[in-house]
Amino acid sequence: MDMMGQFTISASMLLTGFTIVFAVLVFLILIIWLYGKIITSAQNRPLKKKKIETKVIEEKKPVTKTVFKAADEPVPEAENGLSDEIVAVISAAVYSMYGSENKVRIKSIKRSKSRSAWSNAGILNNTRPF
Amino acid sequence: MEILNNFWNALVGIFRDSGISTLDYRNYIMIAIACVLFYLAIKKQYEPLLLLPIAFGMLLVNLYPGIMAAPETTLMSAKECIAAKGTTQGYAVTILDGVKYYNVPHNAGLFWYLYQGVKLGIYPPLIFLGVGAMTDFGPLIANPKSFILGAAAQIGIFITFVGAIFLGFTEAQAGAIGIIGGADGPTAIYVTTKLAPELLGSIAIAAYSYMALVPIIQPPIMRALTTKKERAVRMEQLRPVSKLEKIIFPVIIVIVISILLPDAAPLVGMLMFGNLIKESGVAERLSKTAQNELMNIITIFLGTTVGATATGVNFLSWSTIKIIVLGLLAFMMGSACGVLFGKVMYKVTGGKVNPLIGSAGVSAVPMAARVSQRVGQEENPGNFLLMHAMGPNVAGVIGSAVAAGVLLNVLR
Numbered sequence: 001m002d003m004m005g006q007f008t009i010s011a012s013m014l015l016t017g018f019t020i021v022f023a024v025l026v027f028l029i030l031i032i033w034l035y036g037k038i039i040t041s042a043q044n045r046p047l048k049k050k051k052i053e054t055k056v057i058e059e060k061k062p063v064t065k066t067v068f069k070a071a072d073e074p075v076p077e078a079e080n081g082l083s084d085e086i087v088a089v090i091s092a093a094v095y096s097m098y099g100s101e102n103k104v105r106i107k108s109i110k111r112s113k114s115r116s117a118w119s120n121a122g123i124l125n126n127t128r129p130f
Numbered sequence: 131m132e133i134l135n136n137f138w139n140a141l142v143g144i145f146r147d148s149g150i151s152t153l154d155y156r157n158y159i160m161i162a163i164a165c166v167l168f169y170l171a172i173k174k175q176y177e178p179l180l181l182l183p184i185a186f187g188m189l190l191v192n193l194y195p196g197i198m199a200a201p202e203t204t205l206m207s208a209k210e211c212i213a214a215k216g217t218t219q220g221y222a223v224t225i226l227d228g229v230k231y232y233n234v235p236h237n238a239g240l241f242w243y244l245y246q247g248v249k250l251g252i253y254p255p256l257i258f259l260g261v262g263a264m265t266d267f268g269p270l271i272a273n274p275k276s277f278i279l280g281a282a283a284q285i286g287i288f289i290t291f292v293g294a295i296f297l298g299f300t301e302a303q304a305g306a307i308g309i310i311g312g313a314d315g316p317t318a319i320y321v322t323t324k325l326a327p328e329l330l331g332s333i334a335i336a337a338y339s340y341m342a343l344v345p346i347i348q349p350p351i352m353r354a355l356t357t358k359k360e361r362a363v364r365m366e367q368l369r370p371v372s373k374l375e376k377i378i379f380p381v382i383i384v385i386v387i388s389i390l391l392p393d394a395a396p397l398v399g400m401l402m403f404g405n406l407i408k409e410s411g412v413a414e415r416l417s418k419t420a421q422n423e424l425m426n427i428i429t430i431f432l433g434t435t436v437g438a439t440a441t442g443v444n445f446l447s448w449s450t451i452k453i454i455v456l457g458l459l460a461f462m463m464g465s466a467c468g469v470l471f472g473k474v475m476y477k478v479t480g481g482k483v484n485p486l487i488g489s490a491g492v493s494a495v496p497m498a499a500r501v502s503q504r505v506g507q508e509e510n511p512g513n514f515l516l517m518h519a520m521g522p523n524v525a526g527v528i529g530s531a532v533a534a535g536v537l538l539n540v541l542r
Contacts, residue, residue: 001295009301010292013540017288020536024390025277025529031382032274039375123514 156442157192164189176342187437197239205231245435253432254316255400260425262404269521272368280525282471283491284533286311286464305537311460312530314493331439332450336457344497361509363484380405394535465489490519499523
């Protein structure tokens, strides 16, 4: 094969290879992004409905709500952005660790600034490369 | 006296058939190379699951070349056939110059039979089935932009193609050499068996060796192409991916790629089939078999027989040296292009992407992602890039299969 032939083949392959590989993968990005959006919105829809239903029930039965509040302990002071569900989950985890016999009161929940030594050790152990 | 004669004849026969008189110096060089690979696999633990079977196949074929011998048929006269086999019945007859000869078949060597799985392109897709069953595509689904890095790292394949053409290889051979840059052993073997089977031993060994040497080859390139500030970038946590998204992903990928690039369908199809049986959660037994027993069996067969193609006569040639050099260049360029595209993404996103994850775009799962993690942690010990790097890493597997499809389509 002469120099010109080599150059022609090389340039053709470079152009074809780059174009097709990038085009196919960019197309896949679009498809994954699109179906991700569709699935996320489809999965969030029933949750919204549930929330509306709960509100309606609460409005209909205000007595139950009051009774619940009265029996409840003071709500712990939670950092902004933490939902009631998260507070409930953290509280349940703390109670399950200490057991029902020990009386524990959660006063506040704050996001830890840095990982604990145990947490760091765990992450390092799981992600240590070699 | 006759006893001594028989004894002497037996000794001479054993010596004549032994390796001492049948092997030449190239076999001994290959035995030494196999021992170096043993050292790398056992002591240094570079991809031992692959390197060990390859090295052992290489050792065995250079000690006993008959283990890779193809089946043969010998023409025997009736007398010879009866003397050797006790009968002439059941053997096909050939008549030459009016004389009847019987076709007496001889079995092939063990590895020749096992090698048919490589030659016919059966093992690489089966390996992909296991890889798919072991891979979590969650990081890629959470951040689909990773596909760009997976595509960028394939650039090395096509640049190396150019280098191979100018070094005098044919187009098909150049395509097979370039695919080393994808850093994906099964893909390299699959493409080579279709395009240039005569180069299989050299290309497979080069591909697996570079995959094993990822922790040595990539870090200097990554450090050279990035600044300290870029390497220290902490990336935001990936969004959680739902089970439904993970189940739909393999189905969509296989449909899209098989329609656009049918030549990539065997590899991508099996990869996605493995992933679907894992993610669906309804075929746990199949998933476990694909991940463990099947994967291990195929790895042993593939590794030993690929190693067995590296006989002294085939392997020790100038073309092998050129392939090894070109393969290294392909791999380095793939890693460099991944990092450079990572830098582009760093700029475009205003510093939210750590360019180190770009080098993981060469497949080599999960070694390349682990290298990104390690280099990132050297700069900032609290930085955990592993899951972010897994996105480009698994995108690289799909990207190299797509690149393989392009090469097969254009060059076959």
